[in-house]
Amino acid sequence: MKKFLVLVLAALMVAGLAVTVQAGEGDPIKVGVCIYKFDDNFMTLYRQELQTYLESKGAVVTVVDGKGDQAEQTNQINSFIAEGVDVLIVNLVQSSAADAIIPLVQAANIPTVLINREPFVDDPSQWDKVWDKVCYVGADARQSGTFQGQIIADLPDKGDVNGNGVVDYVMIIGDPENVDAQYRTEFSIKALTDAGITVNELFAQRGDWDQAKGQELAATALAQFGDQVDVIFCNNDGMALGALQSIKAAGRTVGKDIYLVGVDALPEVVQLVEADEFTGTVLNDHVGQSHKAADVALEVAGGTTPERIYTVDYVKVTK
Numbered sequence: 001m002k003k004f005l006v007l008v009l010a011a012l013m014v015a016g017l018a019v020t021v022q023a024g025e026g027d028p029i030k031v032g033v034c035i036y037k038f039d040d041n042f043m044t045l046y047r048q049e050l051q052t053y054l055e056s057k058g059a060v061v062t063v064v065d066g067k068g069d070q071a072e073q074t075n076q077i078n079s080f081i082a083e084g085v086d087v088l089i090v091n092l093v094q095s096s097a098a099d100a101i102i103p104l105v106q107a108a109n110i111p112t113v114l115i116n117r118e119p120f121v122d123d124p125s126q127w128d129k130v131w132d133k134v135c136y137v138g139a140d141a142r143q144s145g146t147f148q149g150q151i152i153a154d155l156p157d158k159g160d161v162n163g164n165g166v167v168d169y170v171m172i173i174g175d176p177e178n179v180d181a182q183y184r185t186e187f188s189i190k191a192l193t194d195a196g197i198t199v200n201e202l203f204a205q206r207g208d209w210d211q212a213k214g215q216e217l218a219a220t221a222l223a224q225f226g227d228q229v230d231v232i233f234c235n236n237d238g239m240a241l242g243a244l245q246s247i248k249a250a251g252r253t254v255g256k257d258i259y260l261v262g263v264d265a266l267p268e269v270v271q272l273v274e275a276d277e278f279t280g281t282v283l284n285d286h287v288g289q290s291h292k293a294a295d296v297a298l299e300v301a302g303g304t305t306p307e308r309i310y311t312v313d314y315v316k317v318t319k
């Protein structure tokens, strides 16, 4: 009797297994999403839009927080692999980790869409060497830097608010490992010099995309250089929101005796541009980027070979 039961159970298990496997075709696509950290103004908007959009397409989505720790994120990727997701969308903690992550997902045969932190920018030929089911969806950070510089160069006084003939600036940098930080720092200033403007860097330090650090660094720079500061460039709006608090605390007024530009066009910053409290920002299109990443992920999960890189345009935002 006991033996019979065991046999029946075994048969049921096999049948159950067969049913699951057969149902595979019609099953919703399982997407694992790894975000470098949840506590980031821009990536919060991005991940919420990404999840909503993927779910609207019928996908089953799990989003995890890498907490700014690459080792933690690599574990999360391994867990998704063990779970058997159909496709991964990964916002690397460190762009350089692409070298280790790509072989991992390839060995598990899980197509992967990298987002927001572009790998191999220094050497695009690296793309030819990696698995063709991996791609990148993002934006060209050079464009955002150029737009920041142009916003300042297009002002009536070309950014020289104290009229000493030179644009003296403070640069608050994101995470310097990230190409968005490198290019925004470089190309914002290049746009000024390309417009024939003389520049002078007073202060440049990393704020890791973080509002509190932006506030701290701007306070330090303003205490040190006072009225000499014409412009505060911030690699993102989060840090610029922090800088604005310090500008006000120092008794300065954006648009009157100092200029301030960020990148992202966070909704609260767009309102501040409207209210003349920010000189400008640059739209980092989280809607366009997340939708593109989701569409590409669902296509590669269905067997399509993606292009290597998809980019979404930035847009200048001034009053």
Ligand code: BGC
Binding pocket: 036, 040, 041, 042, 043, 116, 117, 178, 180, 209, 235, 236, 237, 238, 263, 264, 284
């Ligand atoms: C955004 C930043 C964000 C960073 C995260 C950048 O593209 O402009 O706001 O912190 O991505 O990697």
